[in-house]
Amino acid sequence: MIKITFPDGTVREYEKGVSSLDIAKSISEGLARKILAANINGQVRDISRPVNEDATLQLLTWNDKDGKSTFWHSSAHLMAEAVESLFPGVKFWVGPAIDNGFYYDMDLEDKKMNEEDLQRLEKKMNELARQNNSYTRKEISKSEAIQYFANKNDPYKLDLIQGLHDGEITFYSQGNFTDLCRGPHIASTGIIKAIKLTSIAGAYWKGDEKNKMLTRVYGITFPSQKELDEYLLMVEEAKKRDHRKLGKELGIYTMDDDVGQGLIMWMPNGTVIIEELEKLAKETENEAGYKRVVTPHIAKESMYITSGHLPYYADSMYPPMEMDGEKYYLKSMNCPHHHKIYAAEPKSYRDLPYRIAEYGTVYRYEQSGELFGLMRVRCLHMNDAHIYCTKEQFNEEFRAVNDMYLKYFKIFGIEKYVMRLSLHSPDKLGVKYVNEPELWKETEIMVRKVLMESNIPYVEVMDEAAFYGPKIDVQIFSAIGREFTLATNQVDFSQGRSFKLEYTDQSNKSETPLIIHRAPLGTHERFIGFLLEQYAGKFPLWLAPIQVKVLPISDKFIDYAKTISQQLKNADIRAEVDDRQEKIGKKIRDTELMRVPYMLVVGEKEMSENNVAVRRQGKGDAGVKKMDEFLNEIKQEIKDRRAE
RNA sequence: GCCACUUUAGCGUAGCUGGUAGCGCAUUUCAUUCGUAAUGAAAGGGUCGCCGGUUCGAAUCCGGCAAGUGGCUCCA
Numbered sequence: 116m117i118k119i120t121f122p123d124g125t126v127r128e129y130e131k132g133v134s135s136l137d138i139a140k141s142i143s144e145g146l147a148r149k150i151l152a153a154n155i156n157g158q159v160r161d162i163s164r165p166v167n168e169d170a171t172l173q174l175l176t177w178n179d180k181d182g183k184s185t186f187w188h189s190s191a192h193l194m195a196e197a198v199e200s201l202f203p204g205v206k207f208w209v210g211p212a213i214d215n216g217f218y219y220d221m222d223l224e225d226k227k228m229n230e231e232d233l234q235r236l237e238k239k240m241n242e243l244a245r246q247n248n249s250y251t252r253k254e255i256s257k258s259e260a261i262q263y264f265a266n267k268n269d270p271y272k273l274d275l276i277q278g279l280h281d282g283e284i285t286f287y288s289q290g291n292f293t294d295l296c297r298g299p300h301i302a303s304t305g306i307i308k309a310i311k312l313t314s315i316a317g318a319y320w321k322g323d324e325k326n327k328m329l330t331r332v333y334g335i336t337f338p339s340q341k342e343l344d345e346y347l348l349m350v351e352e353a354k355k356r357d358h359r360k361l362g363k364e365l366g367i368y369t370m371d372d373d374v375g376q377g378l379i380m381w382m383p384n385g386t387v388i389i390e391e392l393e394k395l396a397k398e399t400e401n402e403a404g405y406k407r408v409v410t411p412h413i414a415k416e417s418m419y420i421t422s423g424h425l426p427y428y429a430d431s432m433y434p435p436m437e438m439d440g441e442k443y444y445l446k447s448m449n450c451p452h453h454h455k456i457y458a459a460e461p462k463s464y465r466d467l468p469y470r471i472a473e474y475g476t477v478y479r480y481e482q483s484g485e486l487f488g489l490m491r492v493r494c495l496h497m498n499d500a501h502i503y504c505t506k507e508q509f510n511e512e513f514r515a516v517n518d519m520y521l522k523y524f525k526i527f528g529i530e531k532y533v534m535r536l537s538l539h540s541p542d543k544l545g546v547k548y549v550n551e552p553e554l555w556k557e558t559e560i561m562v563r564k565v566l567m568e569s570n571i572p573y574v575e576v577m578d579e580a581a582f583y584g585p586k587i588d589v590q591i592f593s594a595i596g597r598e599f600t601l602a603t604n605q606v607d608f609s610q611g612r613s614f615k616l617e618y619t620d621q622s623n624k625s626e627t628p629l630i631i632h633r634a635p636l637g638t639h640e641r642f643i644g645f646l647l648e649q650y651a652g653k654f655p656l657w658l659a660p661i662q663v664k665v666l667p668i669s670d671k672f673i674d675y676a677k678t679i680s681q682q683l684k685n686a687d688i689r690a691e692v693d694d695r696q697e698k699i700g701k702k703i704r705d706t707e708l709m710r711v712p713y714m715l716v717v718g719e720k721e722m723s724e725n726n727v728a729v730r731r732q733g734k735g736d737a738g739v740k741k742m743d744e745f746l747n748e749i750k751q752e753i754k755d756r757r758a759e
Numbered sequence: 760g761c762c763a764c765u766u767u768a769g770c771g772u773a774g775c776u777g778g779u780a781g782c783g784c785a786u787u788u789c790a791u792u793c794g795u796a797a798u799g800a801a802a803g804g805g806u807c808g809c810c811g812g813u814u815c816g817a818a819u820c821c822g823g824c825a826a827g828u829g830g831c832u833c834c835a
Contacts, residue, residue, distance in 0.1 A: 229763075314829055315763055316763065324831080324832045328762055329831095331831075333830080372826065376826075428835060431834075450835085481834070482760050482761095482832080483826095484830090583835080668794055671792070696791080698791095700796060700797065702795090707796055708796080716794070730795065735795075
């Protein structure tokens with residue numbers, strides 16, 4: 116007999132060799148029908164695998180992350196079976212489960228797949244699922260495995276097998292399809308009830324753009340049609356808050372072919388938001404002891420040689436302009452200009468920390484396929500600043516920057532983000548990263564310490580650092596699920612030396628300062644893109660392009676509406692009058708759709724007593740108020756910069 | 760940049776296998792002067808992304824280019 120320990124701590128005894136499925140059956144038939152996989156001593160396994168020793172066991176269902184991914188991984192195999200039957204001779208690479216479904220990479224050679232083929236594949240998959248074929252596991256020797264895929268003429272699987280050790284190779288089969296696979300899998304195809312193949316894409320073999328591009332098919336499956344329908348509905352809802360859609364609807368920004376790809380033009384409504392953000396940044400940075408600077412948009416080639424950005428980053432810079440034999444580049448970062456300001460006057464340790472800030476405009480020639488609405492553009496406005504400090508001051512300064520992030524995030528109500536400690540990769544020293552192994556080690560410890568002391572949850576990721584030092588990135592997800600760095604806080608132990616930046620220390624020696632690069636509000640482009648999605652277009656009052664719309668019941672009250680709006684404007688509140696000849700219902704509807712926070716309905720009753728009928732966007736009628744009372748309340752709400 | 764797909768009025772869209780374009784919203788005008796999410800009527804607006812080819816004839820078929828979308832790669 117063996118002892119099985121369940122997640123709640125209970126221990127039960129079973130015959131040696133019992134399967135997870137049998138164990139589930141011993142608990143309840145309902146559970147047995149629902150389990151997809153089992154976590155045995157920390158390893159996810161097929162439910163049919165025998166358990167031969169004492170173990171901790173968690174039975175995994177659709178509600179467990181590992182249960183879902185097993186289900187989706189098995190779905191990828193089912194899709195591969197369907198592909199093989201409709202595209203004979205196809206070669207497969209890998210087909211993992213992902214956060215939302217699965218994909219399979221394949222080489223169709225001279226054949227092509229289109230959207231209609233996805234329908235055919237779905238149909239075939241449904242047919243195969245209904246056959247309810249079992250997923251069967253088979254241990255196989257390396258030579259047999261090689262034999263099998265050599266016969267099948269599949270170079271990709273052979274490449275995978277090369278990396279595996281004899282004795283640890285397994286095949287999984289279902290129906291007519293056999294794949295090299297570590298598993299685990301669900302018991303049989305019949306429990307896959309709802310299938311949606313979502314897209315066809317190209318993907319480089321092994322993720323390397325020098326390699327051949329394979330065809331990747333994405334899909335998602337569910338144990339019931341209802342869940343698929345819900346998922347599809349959720350995707351539709353997410354699209355409604357896509358910043359590209361909202362940006363157009365709300366008149367935030369526009370682009371034009373004659374201006375160029377990825378070059379944003381901010382319309383009046385967007386410009387209001389930019390100016391409010393800058394106001395906030397300036398207030399916050401003044402308080403934190405920053406000084407403001409302004410620098411030009413171009414610089415000579417020599418500066419980017421000094422900074423180390425050329426020639427490595429030349430590809431992502433606009434090509435140079437030549438004047439009088441000199442090459443000038445559009446700046447793709449503000450740091451070198453700021454370093455020159457630091458260097459303009461000799462510094463003593465008494466001048467440090469030296470903090471200079473600028474909403475700097477930079478240009479990056481991003482590859483055309485990478486552009487994405489406001490999130491990835493070619494001209495961006497950075498909430499940039501550089502802090503030059505001593506090693507002793509570093510901890511406090513870096514931490515102050517982190518605290519500034521958190522303060523901002525509270526103002527904006529930003530909760531769904533991941534703090535990422537981005538570290539270098541030692542095997543890329545001298546290639547992607549400055550070759551200073553000791554300094555890397557030292558600064559990474561310093562940054563980690565700040566995070567730990569601030570008690571901020573974070574993840575550590577290798578090979579994501581800047582070339583000049585480690586950083587903390589704030590990762591967010593767009594409405595359609597793409598990941599972006601919203602804000603960044605970076606250490607730089609390298610550029611100080613490249614630019615020969617110095618300060619005189621207490622003992623009259625020259626020292627190189629450490630530099631902190633930081634952009635807590637990221638860029639206007641990405642930040643506003645993010646805010647549009649975060650608020651679904653409903654900006655908090657202080658950011659709203661139009662804060663109050665005054666809606667006269669009829670033409671007779673336009674003059675009164677104008678005096679109300681003028682009073683608001685006198686108090687620096689962004690107000691407008693809707694003087695169209697429309698019914699009040701229409702005016703309210705249009706104003707609601709434009710997400711204007713406050714509507715003031717005025718007619719006979721209000722005019723006679725200097726009142727306004729207040730309506731809050733999305734919340735309906737808020738009752739009649741004295742104009743003075745409303746004015747005081749709204750002024751306070753704007754001052755508070757509350758996130759709803 | 761690479762793979763696939765898409766591109767019809769300011770916006771959202773219809774247009775089967777080729778016979779030179781409709782609808783809704785928006786706009787303008789007129790009527791209406793209205794009490795909390797769409798008043799009615801009329802009018803204007805498109806060389807169907809651009810260039811070329813096939814054809815008696817192209818929004819529709821073919822090729823190239825551009826932009827956009829979904830991915831991949833990249834993201835100082």
